[in-house]
Amino acid sequence: MSIKRTDALRVAVLASGRGSNLQAVIDAIEAGTVQANIVAVISNKKDAPALERAKQHGLPALFVDPKPYTGRPDSREAYDRALLDVLKQHDVELILLAGYMKIVTRVLVETFMNRMMNIHPSLLPSFPGLEVQKKAIDWGCKLAGCTVHFVTEGVDEGPIILQAAVPILDDDTPNTLAARILEQEHKIYPRAIQLFAEGRLQVDGRRVFIENGKPKGEAVISPS
Ligand code: GAR
Numbered sequence: 001m002s003i004k005r006t007d008a009l010r011v012a013v014l015a016s017g018r019g020s021n022l023q024a025v026i027d028a029i030e031a032g033t034v035q036a037n038i039v040a041v042i043s044n045k046k047d048a049p050a051l052e053r054a055k056q057h058g059l060p061a062l063f064v065d066p067k068p069y070t071g072r073p074d075s076r077e078a079y080d081r082a083l084l085d086v087l088k089q090h091d092v093e094l095i096l097l098a099g100y101m102k103i104v105t106r107v108l109v110e111t112f113m114n115r116m117m118n119i120h121p122s123l124l125p126s127f128p129g130l131e132v133q134k135k136a137i138d139w140g141c142k143l144a145g146c147t148v149h150f151v152t153e154g155v156d157e158g159p160i161i162l163q164a165a166v167p168i169l170d171d172d173t174p175n176t177l178a179a180r181i182l183e184q185e186h187k188i189y190p191r192a193i194q195l196f197a198e199g200r201l202q203v204d205g206r207r208v209f210i211e212n213g214k215p216k217g218e219a220v221i222s223p224s
Contacts (some may be wrong), residue, residue, distance in 0.1 A: 009036040009197040012092040014100040019050025021098035028190035080107035116151040128156035134174040148192040167222040
């Protein structure tokens, strides 16, 4: 049974780049399809366009500089401890990684177990890591897609919440395929957040069950 919240879910977004997924979440919140408040947008890159997008929407945009921690044997953990302080100051309930190009450590993972999501442009567990659209084309896959999952210590590896599949066309380049996948990312990330906000996600080991979320039994065949 999910319990209806009376207050909006407090979300922080961690982003290193362009921030189109951040934008999709902002748009969904502004349109009222996601009941959440973005209480902080945090970047490890000072010039990240994602920070600019946050400012344009009046959201707190914070650059947390990794430099003071580099060179230390525990540099990644130390950086995450600094992030954790910021997240606690903002009373964050859910973290969204949205093009956040830093590997998170157990410092964040343990505190935000099943409360930190990532979006990745492949049908995981195929193609974790980088340049995944090129890898899907080079493998000769007929379907590619994207995945929203909870974050564990392994890169692109936690329990899967939602996936969307798209066809790979004969003349696709990594860029054209990335664009087709990105359109779906912008749909499934807000949807996953709203499911979380409604308390409808139950994690059991590697599996995430969605309350009243039975998929329809249609197969996706490509080429059809
Ligand atoms: C998105 O395609 C996202 O799936 C990917 O980075 C891009 C960020 O775009 N994330 C990963 O590859 C994580 N492993 P955005 O900054 O426009 O949201």
